[in-house]
Amino acid sequence: MSSTLASPVSPTSPTRFDSSQIFALVIGINKYNCEEYPNLSAATKDANAFENFLLTRMAVPKANIVNLRDDQATRDGILAGFTALRDNVNIRKDEAAIVIYYAGHGARVDKPEEWEDWATSGGQIEMMCPCDIGTVASGKGSEEEMVNGIPDRTISVLLNHLSDVKGDNITLILDCCSSAGINRSSTTPTPIQEGLVPRRITNAPRMPAGCDRRIWSRGSGTRSIGVAQGFSGKFHASHVLLAACGRDQSAYEDPKTGSGLFTQALLKILGGHDIEDLTYTSLMHKLNMPTWQTPHCEGQSIQRRLFNKRAVGADGAFLLCKRSSKEKTITLQAGAAQGITLNSRFTAHASNLIPDQTHFNPELGNLVAVSVDAFTSELTVPEDVPMFKPPRLFYCKLTERGSGKLPIYCEDRTWLESVFTLDFQKSLSVTLVDSPFEAGLLLSIESSEVKFARNDVLVTPHIGAKFPHSVPKGQGHTIRNIAKSYLHFTNHLTRTGDDFRNVWMELKALKTEFSDDFDQILTPIGENMIEDEPATVVVDEMARLGMMINNQTDLPLYPYLFYFDPSDLMIIEWYTPPIGAGSGTKTSLIDAPLPPKSELTIGYGDGGVPPWQFLLREGDTKDVGFFKLFLTTSPTSFSSIAQESPFETGSISRYGKPAKPEGLETEKWGTKLSTIIQVSK
Incomplete structure (x- = not known):
């Protein structure tokens, strides 16, 4: 159900990219045929730069890339580009990586009243703007024959088709506006005042109710299609979205540098790091963008490595940390809301990757929480461990809780102490008790099998105290892991914050x-x-x-x-x-x-x-x-x-x-x- 629960494959699976199985559709539009809409100056350059990244850093064969620039990127041309990927017999399902990149104008218009089954934010739909948007098609002048933008509904169905046929290793990158919202401030110059150009069309043609009906009618497969919002809404399972900004922001390009701010920042990270070591989450953590344009990333597979479902991905237990050079403080991006308490201990790591045979993620040192706020905590190196200097951006993993120990009981105390030695009791935040009535978790041994029971007022009144599982007596590591998981489970289930009564x-x-x-x-x-x-x-x-x-x-x-x-x-x-x-x-x-x-x-x-x-x-x-x-x-x-x-x-x-x-x-x-x-x- 959730991509964050499991890494894509086992640690023994191949992790290297197969460049021959990376395919892309790269679209860039500077010139718009309708005089009513402004041209851009950097979108095609961004598309060329992204294509160059694929060719050089990723070693993607040029034959694997469908390129559309300016006049090639008509509405029909873009739709045909999606179809070409879907129908490409060289793309092997669940083995290939598919990347779709778009730089150009975006727009929002009112949703057609007839689209009652299409849930949207604020009654509007988002769209890509092809080069011929707003021109008259087929030589007719009716609104129904005007070339429209490509709405989110159509893009979602096309991605659904592509995912069903070729697998879900799809990345959609959009360097365009998701809305017409502009950040205004009385004290800080706006992006436009600084000479930046928004990639948006504010007066796009009204969307006809029957637009792309032939495409939707093919979308009645395994997933519901009448339920999405925006480019990002429904099909979290079909792709990962990297968007240049949120709904209420604009994506900008800088005529001075000839680049879009998002693409420039994205390619800087991709060019300066080993792609094999980046996950979608760590990529977002490294992106450096102005506050008035916040890139968004979403999808059920954001813990995967970039463009790679074959290798193990990120471990959600790794928490983002940042070291400030000015204040000389270490800030953990988790606090009371995530269950962090004072004196909690962590190991520091350079990445959030699950280690495998070719990628290691060793401990850099140890840290302890000295203050805890709602969403952040301040960490420092404990006095009883060696001093070290962590990177500016790194990750921490909780190893010892600052409070809230799990009391464990077993009638065979000698065996229990052999499994939970003093060191394990400290690191796992457990304590051994002398009475079953004092215990949260109870262990019993029957025929060399360890059985588990709980004292839990939320659970036992409904299904009793016993777990439907047992473990061989000699599997100490598994038994300790069960105790650790039980404490994690009960801690997050029972803790509360403010009462949002409304x-x-x-x-x-x-x-x-x-x-x-x-x-x-x-x-x-x-x-x-x-x-x-x-x-x-x-x-x-x-x-x-x-x-x-x-x-x-x-x-x-x-x-x-x-x-x-x-x-x-x-x-x-x-x-x-x-x-x-x-x-x-x-x-x-x-x-x-x-x-x-x-x-x-x-x-x-x-x-x-x-x-x-x-x-x-x-x-x-x-x-x-x-x-x-x-x-x-x-x-x-x-x-x-x-x-x-x-x-x-x-x-x-x-x-x-x-x-x-x-x-x-x-x-x-x-x-x-x-x-x-x-x-x-």
């Missing part, structure tokens, strides 16, 4: 319908299934479910939704917002998925992720799980929360009234919890 969740069944054009449409039906706490859900393994988050506060909010499975100790990410350049620097310029007085749909509508599905293990008639929603008033990262099951059992994943409005507070976070009791029919 925010609530609704879970509903989704009805599947098909339009006259065979578009598959998901529509919520019935009552809110989690109205009660706890809620009881009768499991229908064919049913798909969707969540709606309602925000009736006056605050723009960033929601992070997880499912906690206590039987397997899995924590599954269902929805997270985009990440921005320099992610975690407390910038508020990343698009807030939940503006004030708004709703966000997840699993349908504009949430951009697949629906949920509950499953029961064979033979089980009852289970319990928890949807937990973390809410923040500033963008941050909760990637360190998701966890796989520590049990080696092939466990299944569960695909599966407002109070007074509040005023704006900085650095605020809170949670919502819904308990789901699942019963068989």
Whole structure:
């Protein structure tokens, strides 16, 4: 369900790029045929520079690149470029990497009223602007025959087609405006005052309701297509998006340098680092962009290495850190919201990569938290370890909690002490107790098998104390990992922040319908299934479910939704917002998925992720799980929360009234919890 839970493949898989299996569509448009729209000066240069990167740094064969510049980049030409990738027999499914790059104007227009099934932000759609936008097609003068932009709906379906045929290793790079929003300030010169040119068209032609209907009608495959928002909204699973800016910003080019700001910054990182060592997340962390243009990255595969699904990717447990040369401080981009406490200890690493046979990520040193705020913590080198100087940008991994130890009990105390030595007790934040009533986790030995039970008031009333798993007595490492995972699970499940009383969740069944054009449409039906706490859900393994988050506060909010499975100790990410350049620097310029007085749909509508599905293990008639929603008033990262099951059992994943409005507070976070009791029919 979530890409952050697992790396793409095992550490023994090949990690090097196969350049012969990298294919690209590179589009750059300076000259627009309609006199009403301004030309650009740097888009084709940016496209040429990106093509050169592919040819030189990536060693991509020139025959693998479809190039469209200026007059070649007509509407029909761009659509044909997507089709050429889809129909290319040399592109091997799930082996090839496909990169689509576009530099040119972008635009937003009102959504056609007839597109009721197409959820959008603010009632508008986003579009690419081909070179012939606004000209008259077929020699006719009617609006229906005017050349239109290529709307987000069409791009999403084309990406869906491409992903179904060639696999999901697709990167879409857009150096164009996502909206007509311009940052204005009375004290700081605007980008336009500084001579920068926005890549946007403000008066694009109205979008006809029937535009590209022939393309949509082919989109009735395995994924719903009537549910997206923008270029980025629905198909998080089909591609990773790298966008030059957010919805309420503009993408700029600088006539003095002849480059777009985003492409210039992107190629600087790509040219100055080993591509093999970059993930999409670490790329965004390294991008240096002005505050009034914040690149966005989103997709279910953002933890992968760039253009490479064959190698292991990033470990979400690695937390971004920055060292300030001026203040000589080390700032961890995680705080109380992520469960960091005073005196928590970390290991420092140069990258966020999971090590494999060819890429190592050794410890650089040790750090300890000396102060903790909502979304950041200050770290320093502890007095009891060697001093070291970390890089300006690096990553930390939690190794020892500052507070909150897990009490463990086993009747065989001697064996327990052999598994949890004093060093392990310290590093794992566990303590051994003398009574089962004092313990959070209980271990028992039966026929050389270790069985596990819990004292947990949230879980045991519903499914009892015993876990449905056991481990051989001699597997000390696995047993310690289970204890570590249990502490991680309970810590994140039980901790709370501010009470966002004017925010609530609704879970509903989704009805599947098909339009006259065979578009598959998901529509919520019935009552809110989690109205009660706890809620009881009768499991229908064919049913798909969707969540709606309602925000009736006056605050723009960033929601992070997880499912906690206590039987397997899995924590599954269902929805997270985009990440921005320099992610975690407390910038508020990343698009807030939940503006004030708004709703966000997840699993349908504009949430951009697949629906949920509950499953029961064979033979089980009852289970319990928890949807937990973390809410923040500033963008941050909760990637360190998701966890796989520590049990080696092939466990299944569960695909599966407002109070007074509040005023704006900085650095605020809170949670919502819904308990789901699942019963068989």
